[in-house]
């Protein structure tokens with residue numbers, strides 16, 4: 001797209017020049033900081049389809065070309081060469097770590113994986129069948145009460161909170177997995193590698209050592225990296241909104257987890273697997289399901305398809321599909337469902353309804369099949385997404401705290417209610 005050099009707004013015949021905020025790549029923005037003052041008008045943009053709420057230098061997406069970059073590095077290179085903690089460091093600090101820096105982070109996170117006894121009691125107080133996203137959101141919010149020294153907006157406090165969030169969220173998610181599968185909680189061991197230790201906490205048998213399957217370890221590490229950030233998505237925007245009031249990072253991330261739980265966002269991985277199961281239970285006709293989706297039959301939506309930004313194949317989805325092919329073959333996962341999912345994708349991608357609307361598989365279409373093959377029950381899928389997204393939420397919160405232009409998030413509205421009524425006491429109402 002040619003660069004815009006001049007933008008004007010004409011209101012009631014009066015023309016005003018609008019400023020343009022320049023990006024390094026991607027969309028520039030129309031700057032309207034004094035619009036209300038100058039014109040008495042606000043903008044209306046439901047779902048923020050066209051609104052940039054901040055500048056950010058963490059993640060770049062080109063939705064038409066299917067490009068995703070973390071701090072300028074293509075996701076395919078990250079997926080092929082990095083690991084989750086290194087990716088977390090990159091997102092949060094802006095540069096790839098040296099070996100010493102990565103070891104220091106890994107050791108520090110490893111040392112902090114134990115959780116306070118109070119957190120364990122807190123987790124145990126929830127019903128065993130409680131949805132783990134609700135418990136996770138509560139547990140992350142509660143961390144601020146157990147680790148008050150990390151609550152605050154100084155660099156030191158945010159650095160400590162970063163380590164605690166990465167470390168303790170892994171332990172909490174692993175404990176949620178143990179509770180979901182009926183196991184007792186076991187103690188973290190300092191010095192382990194992040195993904196290995198998470199798997200040990202989640203899957204170790206009651207006695208004896210877990211024999212970590214390298215295929216599962218690699219796939220899990222990859223899935224965490226692929227979920228690590230996605231610029232101003234719903235949960236990250238929630239983290240920023242809560243953080244804009246100067247609420248602490250735990251409160252902000254806890255709210256982000258609430259946003260992530262919805263089926264249009266991270267909850268889509270759980271919803272997609274349920275959708276596959278429902279199609280099977282109703283006789284397995286993929287064609288019938290696609291027809292119901294197109295006819296907008298109540299409850300029929302192709303979960304794991306479509307995206308606000310991607311109008312082509314989600315590059316994360318492409319990586320997940322590649323790894324699903326090898327991992328499911330290796331682990332002997334649910335290949336029948338995988339085959340059905342692939343057929344569903346093929347039919348949708350050649351159907352006018354999906355072509356016209358540019359609907360492609362997103363990251364959530366195939367992840368459930370992988371998680372399931374690894375031994376996670378369906379309600380654990382979205383907590384795993386949350387664990388992966390933790391570095392992104394942290395990076396955005398910290399970026400915002402260092403942004404001199406940060407202001408409390410406070411949208412306007414177009415009021416459409418009653419304008420002027422006189423209160424009538426209850427006994428006098430007709």
Ligand code: CMC
Nearest residue numbers: 263264265266268301302303304305306307308357362364
């Ligand atoms: N199945 C069927 N139709 C769809 C779908 C879908 N998955 N997604 C969009 N459409 C249709 C929609 O009905 C609308 O059609 P029409 O113009 O006839 O009314 C058109 O496509 C535009 O959709 P939209 O809902 O206006 O698009 P949006 O940008 O507001 O929504 C979305 C994006 C991701 C919420 C949506 O595509 C969706 O509901 N997908 C299914 C849920 C899902 O997989 N979410 C995960 C997103 S990726 C990971 C993440 O962010 O967590």
